[in-house]
Amino acid sequence: MTQKLYLDQTYDTVFEAAVASSRPLEDGASEVVLDRTLFYPESGGQLPDGGTLGDAVVANVQERDDAVVHTVQGTLRAGQRIAGAIDWGRRFDHMQQHTGQHVLSRAFIQAAGLHTVSFHMGEETCTIDLEGTGFDEDAVRKAEDVANHVIEENRPVDITTMPLAELDRLDLRRKVPEGVSEARIVAVRDFDLIPCCGTHVRNTGELGLVKVLKGEKVKGLQRVHFKVGLRALDDYREKHAIVQALANRLTTGPAEVLTRIERIMDDAQAGARRAKFLTERLAGAEMARLLDGAARAGGVRVLLHRDADPAYVRALATVLQGEAKVVAILGADDGAVLCVASRDLAIDLASGAADIARELGGSGGGKGGFVQLKLPDDSRLQELMQRMEAHVRTRLS
Ligand SMILES: [Zn+2]
Secondary structure, X not given: OOEEHHHOOOXXXXXXXXXXXXXXXXXXXXXXXXXXXXXXXXXOOEOOOOEEEOOEEEEEEEEEOOEEEEEEEOOOOOOOEEEEEEOHXXXXXXXXXXXXXXXXXXXXXXXXXXXXXXXXXXXXXXXEEEEOOXXXXXXXXXXXXXXXXHHHOOOEEXXXXXXXXXXXXXXXXXXXXXXXXXXEEEEEOOOXXXXXXXXXXXXXXHHOOEEEEEEEEEOOEEEEEEEEOHHHHHHHHHHHHXXXXXXXXXXXXHHHHHHHHHHXXXXXXXXXXXXXXXXXXXHHHHHHHHHHOOXXXXXXXXXXXXXXXXXXXXXXHHHHHOOOOEEEEEEEOOOEEEEEEOOOOOOOOOOOHHHHHHHXXXXXXXXXXXXXXXXXXXXXXXXXXXXXXXXXXXXXX
């Protein structure tokens, strides 16, 4: 059994211990158990601590049968005395997230009668899953207000270990797990009481800020993503920079950004519709002129045409399908080649077309009278169009 220093010495960062056992793993790592440790093992939704044991970096910490198991890079010797140091930045972040979660969970009960059924701490964001109905923007705002008010009040966070018999009179937010004779109770004074073995701050003022990021439905529960303390500050910084950059780009104020972007998106959609309409009209108008110059093969006009714009080439292909007795080989500057027969021709242009494209370094395929080929660029476009023309002529003969 490891003596768990982290339960009482939450603010300590260095300690000395003896190596109780060390088991080598693959890749030069090993699993180390100490007689005592400051390293918090992953549990109760909270991530494990990081840091070092001697020169060895601690990559993971888990609890197995009352022993705290440290996975370290390197090997240690059983019986050896060792100096341990935890990564304080990481630890304090976890303390902020976890205590912040206690406060937010109680705040959701007060604000909207929503009870927390689980908590997960991620490297980026944390989540709680809420049970009950009535989760909405208003509930979030109220819960945030309650939580941040408790932070302003700088309430003490008291941790006491109590025998089970004394717990009956307490209004615990969650039941004590079965099979224990005493429980570690974390109290945000006159606000929240819960049995918990996590690491916590001493006063709610150290949380700084609690911010809900978003809610989503997961398996009938309401999942709430949130950040506390420095994570919340980083999030604010990052999002403020994005909004400010957008505002500068749009030469407007942050409050106007959304309206402006919606207008730009509407304009873009209208522009795209107009471009499609005009492209189709132009293709229709130009068709007669193009067909005048087309060669004939067995009563069918064979049209070869190259254009800069792939969208215009596609519009031409659509118009051509409605003409009578035409096959067109249409190339675009992006290396695309469309080979299209009018709908009144029962002709197979697709068989063998992919092979021709492949021989010239391209790809593609098709079905019946519609073939789409693509070259990486336009350097061999003319060649592909000519090869396809020969292909079409053999089909027509
Ligand atoms: Zn907890």
